[in-house]
Amino acid sequence: MQVSTATETEEQAIELASDAVRNRLAVGAQITKVKSVFWHHGEYGTGEERQIRLKTTADRYPELEAYLLEAYPWDNPEVCAVPIVASAERWKQRIDTVVEEQR
Numbered sequence: 001m002q003v004s005t006a007t008e009t010e011e012q013a014i015e016l017a018s019d020a021v022r023n024r025l026a027v028g029a030q031i032t033k034v035k036s037v038f039w040h041h042g043e044y045g046t047g048e049e050r051q052i053r054l055k056t057t058a059d060r061y062p063e064l065e066a067y068l069l070e071a072y073p074w075d076n077p078e079v080c081a082v083p084i085v086a087s088a089e090r091w092k093q094r095i096d097t098v099v100e101e102q103r
Contacts, residue, residue, distance in 0.1 A: 001061055003081045005068055006036070006049040012073055013050035019071065025064040026054035027098040058083070060099045 003026070007013040010031065017029035034051045038044075056064050061081055068079050084092070 001056055001058055001081045001083055003054045003056060003061065003064055003068075003079065004051060005054075005072075005077055005079050006034070006051045007073065008049060010050050013052050016068065016071055017052050017054065020054055020064060020067060023067070024099050024101060025060055025067055026056045027095045029054045055084070055095055057096060057099050 005016070007016060010033075013031045017031060020026045021029055030053045032051045032053070034049055035046065036049045037046050054064065065079050065081070069077065
């Protein structure tokens with residue numbers, strides 16, 4: 001699965017991603033600076049965020065989601081997951097091997 005979330009600062013993004021990968025909730029993460037347009041607390045806004053994309057297995061997703069929600073600096077963070085429907089078999093095996101080693 002590919003899981004995405006966003007933070008206000010690069011430091012927050014690095015901390016969240018590092019802890020998730022270090023604890024093998026994800027095999028890896030990419031952090032990208034993005035411009036956002038949104039509604040929040042009834043107000044329209046724009047701004048910059050750091051988007052985090054993490055790769056994990058469906059089995060480990062609940063643990064990754066729980067970690068992100070607990071560690072997150074915002075009250076109602078975006079945490080979205082989409083299945084990886086196709087990938088190189090070696091990459092899929094790497095994800096499975098790395099995140100399942102902690103079980």
